[in-house]
Each structure stands twice: as C-alpha cells, then as structure tokens.
Amino acid sequence: MTMSERIKPVLLPLAALLVFEAWMRLAGAQSDSLAPPSAIVLALAGALADGSLLAATRDTLASAFAGLALGGIIGLVLGIALGLSNIFNRLMEVTIEAIRPIPSVALLPIALIALGFGYRMEIAIVAFACIWPVLIVTRAAVGSIEPRLIEVARVLRLTQLDRIRKIVIPAALPRIFLAYRLAAGIALIVAVTVEIAINPLGLGAGIMTAQQALRPDLMLAYLVWIGVTGFALNALLMAAQRSLFGRAAVIGEQA
Amino acid sequence: MAEPALALVQSSPSPARAQIAFDNVALVLGGKAIIDTISLDVTPGEILCVVGASGCGKTTALRLAAGLYQPTRGTVRFEGEAMRAPRREIAVVFQDYGKALLPWRTAAGNVSLALETIGMPAAQREARIAELLAKVGLAGHATKYPTEMSGGMQQRLQIARCLAQDPKVLLMDEPFGALDAMTRQGLQDEMLALVASTGATVVFVTHDLEEAIYLGDRVVGLLPHPGRVGLTMPIDLPRPRDQLATREHPEFLRLRRELFDFIRASE
Numbered sequence: 001m002t003m004s005e006r007i008k009p010v011l012l013p014l015a016a017l018l019v020f021e022a023w024m025r026l027a028g029a030q031s032d033s034l035a036p037p038s039a040i041v042l043a044l045a046g047a048l049a050d051g052s053l054l055a056a057t058r059d060t061l062a063s064a065f066a067g068l069a070l071g072g073i074i075g076l077v078l079g080i081a082l083g084l085s086n087i088f089n090r091l092m093e094v095t096i097e098a099i100r101p102i103p104s105v106a107l108l109p110i111a112l113i114a115l116g117f118g119y120r121m122e123i124a125i126v127a128f129a130c131i132w133p134v135l136i137v138t139r140a141a142v143g144s145i146e147p148r149l150i151e152v153a154r155v156l157r158l159t160q161l162d163r164i165r166k167i168v169i170p171a172a173l174p175r176i177f178l179a180y181r182l183a184a185g186i187a188l189i190v191a192v193t194v195e196i197a198i199n200p201l202g203l204g205a206g207i208m209t210a211q212q213a214l215r216p217d218l219m220l221a222y223l224v225w226i227g228v229t230g231f232a233l234n235a236l237l238m239a240a241q242r243s244l245f246g247r248a249a250v251i252g253e254q255a
Numbered sequence: 256m257a258e259p260a261l262a263l264v265q266s267s268p269s270p271a272r273a274q275i276a277f278d279n280v281a282l283v284l285g286g287k288a289i290i291d292t293i294s295l296d297v298t299p300g301e302i303l304c305v306v307g308a309s310g311c312g313k314t315t316a317l318r319l320a321a322g323l324y325q326p327t328r329g330t331v332r333f334e335g336e337a338m339r340a341p342r343r344e345i346a347v348v349f350q351d352y353g354k355a356l357l358p359w360r361t362a363a364g365n366v367s368l369a370l371e372t373i374g375m376p377a378a379q380r381e382a383r384i385a386e387l388l389a390k391v392g393l394a395g396h397a398t399k400y401p402t403e404m405s406g407g408m409q410q411r412l413q414i415a416r417c418l419a420q421d422p423k424v425l426l427m428d429e430p431f432g433a434l435d436a437m438t439r440q441g442l443q444d445e446m447l448a449l450v451a452s453t454g455a456t457v458v459f460v461t462h463d464l465e466e467a468i469y470l471g472d473r474v475v476g477l478l479p480h481p482g483r484v485g486l487t488m489p490i491d492l493p494r495p496r497d498q499l500a501t502r503e504h505p506e507f508l509r510l511r512r513e514l515f516d517f518i519r520a521s522e
Contacts, residue, residue, distance in 0.1 A: 148354040154340075155321060155347045156372045156420065166368065170359045 035217035044221035060202030064187040067126025075134030083142025104129035130183040137179035141172035279329035291481035304471035312482025346417035352409040356401040363397040369419035407438040
C-alpha cells in the first residue's frame with residue numbers, strides 16, 4: 001500500500017473533526033452535550049494522567065473478562081453437549097429458545113436484589129449475555145464435524161473423553177474462537193451498559209459522572225476511550241486467532 | 256495370531272479358523288434391505304477383494320466387518336467372537352482420505368493419534384512414527400499437514416495410521432479409487448509389499464475389477480438389491496504380482512473376462 005492509499009480512509013473523519021472544531025470555536029457554542037475535539041483530547045489526556053480513566057478501564061475490563069470467562073465456559077460445555085447429543089439437544093431446545101431472547105439488561109433488577117451492587121452482579125449479567133453466542137456457534141460447529149472423523153475415532157476406539165479432546169474440540173476450535181471474539185465484544189457492551197444503568201463502577205459510571213458534572217468534554221473523552229478499548233480488544237483477539245490457528249485454521253477451512 | 260494360511264488352496268475354510276466370518280448376515284437400514292444374507296469366511300493372511308455393481312452393499316459389508324454397523328440378523332465374528340463394536344485388531348482405510356485425516360495435525364500427529372490410543376508412552380512414539388512414515392514412503396514429510404500433501408501421500412498417511420494400530424486385519428474401502436492411474440498402480444504394489452511383510456489379512460473393496468484380480472487371493476462378487484454373494488473366484492496367479500507380467504498373464508485375462516461377465520449380468 002502506498003502512503004496516499006493509507007491516508008485515504010482517514011481523510012474524511014479528519015476533515016469532519018476539523019470542520020466541527022472550527023464550527024464550535026467560530027460559533028462560540030456553549031453546550032451540555034458537545035465539546036470541541038481539542039477539549040475532548042485535553043480531557044482525555046487529563047483523565048489518563050490522573051489515573052481515573054485507567055482505573056475505570058481496569059474495573060470494566062475485569063468485569064467483562066470475568067463474565068466472558070464464566071459465560072464462555074458454560075456456553076462451551078453446553079454447546080459441546082448439545083452438539084454431540086441429538087436427544088439432549090431436543091430436550092433443551094424449548095428451554096434455550098425461551099431464555100435466550102431475554103435481554104441481559106432486563107435481568108438487572110433480579111441481579112441487583114440477588115447480588116447487590118458491585119462486580120458480582122455485573123459479572124453475572126455479562127456471563128448471561130456471553131453464554132448464547134458461544135453456545136450456539138459451538139453447538140453448530142460440533143454438530144457439523146465431518147462424520148468420517150467420528151468414524152475414525154470409533155475405529156481407533158478413542159474413549160469418549162479423548163473423542164471430545166482430540167477430535168471434537170480441535171475440529172470446532174477455529175469457529176469456537178470466533179464465537180469468543182463475538183462474545184468479547186458483547187461482554188464489553190453489556191458491562192458498560194450495566195455501569196451506565198446502575199452499577200457505580202468502571203467506564204460506564206465514569207461517563208455518567210461526567211455527564212452529571214456537566215463536563216461534556218470529559219463525557220465524550222470517555223466515549224472515545226470506550227471505542228478505543230473495544231477496537232483494541234478486537235484487534236488483540238484477531239491477532240491471537242491468527243497466531244493460534246494461523247496455518248492450521250487456514251488449512252482446516254480448506255479441507 | 257494363527258498361522259498364515261493361503262486362502263487360494265482352501266475351498267471352504269472352517270469357521271473356527273476364519274479371521275472374520277459372516278454368518279447369515281443381513282442388514283436392514285431405514286426399512287430397506289441393504290444386505291440379505293451373506294455368509295463368508297475370511298482366512299487369516301488372505302487378501303480378499305470384494306467387487307460388485309453399485310448398490311450391492313460392498314461398502315456396507317466392510318462397515319459390518321469393521322463393527323461400525325451391527326447386523327439386523329446373523330453374526331459377524333472376529334476370530335470366532337461376535338463383533339459388538341470396532342476392535343483395535345481391525346484397521347479401516349477409508350476411501351476419502353481427505354476427510355479421514357485430522358487437518359489440524361501434521362503427518363506425524365495423525366499417526367500419533369493411533370499410538371496415543373493404544374497407550375504408547377510419548378517417549379517411544381517418535382521413533383515408531385518415523386518408522387511407520389518411512390514404511391509408507393513418507394519419511395521427511397512428518398511435519399507436513401495433510402492438505403499440504405498430494406492425494407497419494409494422504410492415502411499413504413492414512414495407511415501408516417492404520418499400521419500404527421498393529422492390526423491383524425486391514426479393511427480397505429476403495430482406497431485408491433480417487434487417485435490417478437500411475438499413483439494407483441504404485442500404491443497397489445506398495446500395499447502388497449506391506450501386507451506381505453506384516454502378514455495382515457486384507458479385505459479390499461473396489462469397483463476396479465482388474466485391481467481386484469491383481470491384488471487378491473480371492474475375489475468375491477456381490478449381487479445388488481439386496482446385497483448377496485453371487486460369485487467366489489480364487490485367484491491362482493503367481494506372487495509377487497507384477498504390473499505388466501501379471502496383467503498380461505492368460506489366467507489374468509480369463510479371470511477378467513469371467514468377472515466382467517458376472518458384473519454385466521448382475522446389472
């Protein structure tokens with residue numbers, strides 16, 4: 001890629017920012033919801049320097065990852081079991097389709113009564129949201145494993161545990177990892193939502209505090225930072241996916 | 256293992272000596288009779304080739320022998336014992352090698368799978384894997400993934416994995432059917448040499464009549480709808496077989512004619 005081609009995708013957003021900055025300054029606009037980009041950058045720098053932003057990021061990511069781990073494990077185990085057993089799948093079908101559409105945030109009141117404010121409640125809600133993408137993708141991945149491989153496992157007389165460990169999981173792994181990547185995005189969204197709605201923790205609470213303090217620059221700085229965090233998280237997981245399954249994943253998809 | 260016997264001199268082997276015995280076996284799948292009464296003894300050490308028009312149930316018969324299917328009626332026995340499930344002494348070479356190999360494991364890893372399953376300690380595996388890969392002509396390809404190998408190499412790899420089981424019986428389902436003619440002939444000869452060195456019993460399903468005669472000590476022709484035995488043909492051709500001399504042998508030509516006539520009449 002040449003330099004000019006590299007620049008092209010950022011030209012438009014950059015121009016928009018400049019126009020916005022100029023308009024805010026020339027009009028001398030005073031607003032509770034908007035701030036010029038330069039003020040946002042300053043607020044961001046300030047929040048980074050005093051450590052409040054990083055502490056909030058730590059709290060949010062800790063909840064998001066704990067929820068992702070918990071929900072991801074539940075989804076993985078259930079997904080494998082449902083993908084392997086037709087009978088179990090039929091038995092659980094109605095239950096799962098009844099629970100799955102519940103928006104995770106709708107569980108807030110119950111979670112609040114059961115667990116109170118704090119990490120545990122947030123983790124529980126994030127976990128609930130993360131179960132489904134992992135469960136559904138895992139179930140489909142396990143259910144669509146090449147039947148010949150299952151026969152190979154039978155002919156080689158692999159034990160049930162070895163069959164899952166050595167055939168089922170590796171065969172489904174690239175898709176399972178993709179499910180985790182989707183779930184990680186959901187985990188961040190749900191964690192911030194819970195914090196904005198109710199939980200006095202992390203980035204979501206930070207954005208609410210800035211709003212109530214009539215600091216649109218800081219509020220928008222949080223917003224930008226959440227975007228950056230989400231972007232970085234996805235980039236990190238993509239890189240991990242590539243380095244973990246690089247050659248084997250590409251080859252596995254061809255086969 | 257029982258002493259190797261040459262099937263071609265045995266017109267009717269006694270069930271007690273059979274390595275694999277089909278005793279009045281019938282199979283109904285989804286209400287349809289796939290196989291209706293096959294009785295057949297496979298003698299230890301023999302190479303039995305199974306041919307037949309499509310729909311004659313030859314692949315199904317092989318799966319019964321592997322213990323992947325259970326017969327609806329009758330019994331499939333291994334060394335006199337009724338088969339309830341696949342056994343370690345019986346290895347299966349599938350036709351679609353591309354699907355039967357683990358794409359996320361290297362060649363060495365694929366062979367290792369069979370060794371792990373028989374509980375070989377990790378320290379001994381490496382040497383055994385190298386030995387098996389060398390045996391099938393894949394020395395130096397241990398770190399390749401299956402999709403980085405040609406079809407012929409993939410099928411050799413599957414054979415190496417089967418040999419890792421140290422099988423008494425090799426069940427082969429049209430193993431060379433998807434390969435080009437040159438590769439196929441090369442693999443036929445390599446397989447004969449391998450089998451001669453291990454003394455394994457082979458049941459070889461193929462739709463290639465010449466291949467059946469070239470490889471076999473005996474050829475069984477199945478009749479379709481439902482599958483049953485229509486022809487048993489001892490192959491009295493000298494060994495080792497030779498791609499040119501054997502295929503030009505008058506007896507080969509006579510057998511080929513007989514087998515072609517049988518297949519044509521059965522369709």
